Amino acid sequence: MASSTFVLYHYTPTVIGAVLFAALFLLSTVFHLYQRVRTHAKYFNPFIVGGIFQVIGYGARAVSHFHTTLTTLYAMQTLFILLAPTLYAASIYMVLGRVIKSIKGEHLSYVPVRFMTKIFVMGDVTSFILQGAGGGVMSSSGSSNLLVIGQWIIVGGLGVQLVFFGAFLITSIIFHCRITRSPTEESQSSVASGLIPRDWRGLLFALYTVSVLILIRSVYRVVEFAQGNNGYVISHEVFLYVFDASMMFLVMVMMNIFHPSVVLGRNDTAASRELKNLRSENRPASADRQC
Template identity: 70%
Template sequence: MANDSSYVLYHYTPNLPCAILLAILFAFTTVFHLYQRIKAHSKYFNPFIVGGIFQIIGYGARAGSHFFMHSTILYAIQSLLILLAPTLYAASIYMVLGRIISFLHGEHLSYIPVKWMTKVFVAGDILSFILQAAGGGIMTSGSENTIKIGQWVIVAGLCVQLVFFGAFVITSLVFHIKIIRSPTIESERFMNKHGSIWPRDWRGVLFACYSASLLILIRSVYRLVEFVQGNHGYVMSHEVFLYVFDAAMMFLVMGVMNVFHPSFVLNEKAESPVSQPERNFQWKSDVEMQQHSFSSPRD
């Protein structure tokens, strides 16, 4: 971290109970995500789980900073890991959309080819990750001027994240509108006909992705304002903003994806809401045909 005396690691004493509580909450939801990933073999959620681990370590280091406020190592760990975790969430969410489109055989309804969709969005996410990580690394050492450079590199990374996330949300909405207007056989088959506020089918997964995206966008805007203002800005000087616009938002992201995990729909072994009635109908049809053959007069 900078040796410049004008740079202050914390403008407050990091709140110990809040840091411990967040570390515990993120540990709980991350373990649950790990269980869901293993059970459903959903490899596309690996980055999401790593993001959860980042949060656990980050808030654990932040709890340690309560006792060692001048430890640059603890400050760097918590700052970088909490900053980078959402980019890992985004990577998994990007991959979910492509899988939903392929699952519903709706490739013709997406204005971005599915074979390029995941690659494009994940590439933007990786670029954002690299920029934010590089900016965070620059901030951990050097003069005050170097720290300012690091802050603006992070701002660039956050801007990249916002652009790609905005494009992702638009892509999702366009596909959603098109498949409602021109449904595929699969989209109608894998649709829960029972009325509910949040359907437990592919629509529910899309709504979960929308919710997670909105929460990450809010958090990214907060971070953008924070780093534009700089180390002595009002936002960075008040810890409450971190817990309201970052910690709470990201915990909700993980919680929403726990409840509406994509594997409920995308797992090939999962039963669709209408598959069992269809089987019963098929079974009854077979029985009726057999009965008819036995009762029909012989030639």
């Protein structure tokens, strides 16, 4: 691996913090994998990959404690930790469209549901590519110029993420307000009781929560990279664990607790049951016609 005389860290990365969060992300990711297998929620595949990225990123960061001058290792831990929230976002975008469809609220959505996932995921992919390219530039050489260029490319990718996540949050809130004022039959029939409702309302609030957490983290990252390698934020490791690691772990745990399959799976089951009933009702009539 390439090493650099340029100062990559203004501190020695902590082993304890990196190992701790690698372990925490691993536990949450394993649980997400179990939930994915049990519920067949394919739309959560990117989210699980994001968890794997976090484990690799913080694992590489733990190793960086012993190799603080290795540019490749530095870029590796930076890139994997940076890209994980982008993968979370891809799954979150797909969930909103499914929620809207499950309660027959397509006519209340500000963004047409048939385009919603495509629009937001396209922005997410653009952000992913820019951040990945920035990390690639950073790892290509140990020179200060390339590191600065890579950092600004990453800032551009984070900016795209902020714009699309902000638009997604606005879209979600507008739909929520409209469905509350003009509820559909499906939205009313699927309402569950309890302090924290395990229905489409609870799932939307979970999406709001994780979206805000990712937005806060993205703002922190923009400030970090915009200040440059000698900035105050990047020079203090505590910011990484407070505004990135902790926030993203909460995102994963929140979606463990409010897994979309609890709502979407139940609606899918109800829809399948209704379809079977319709088929069974029509089958005798078809048989009589044949006779």
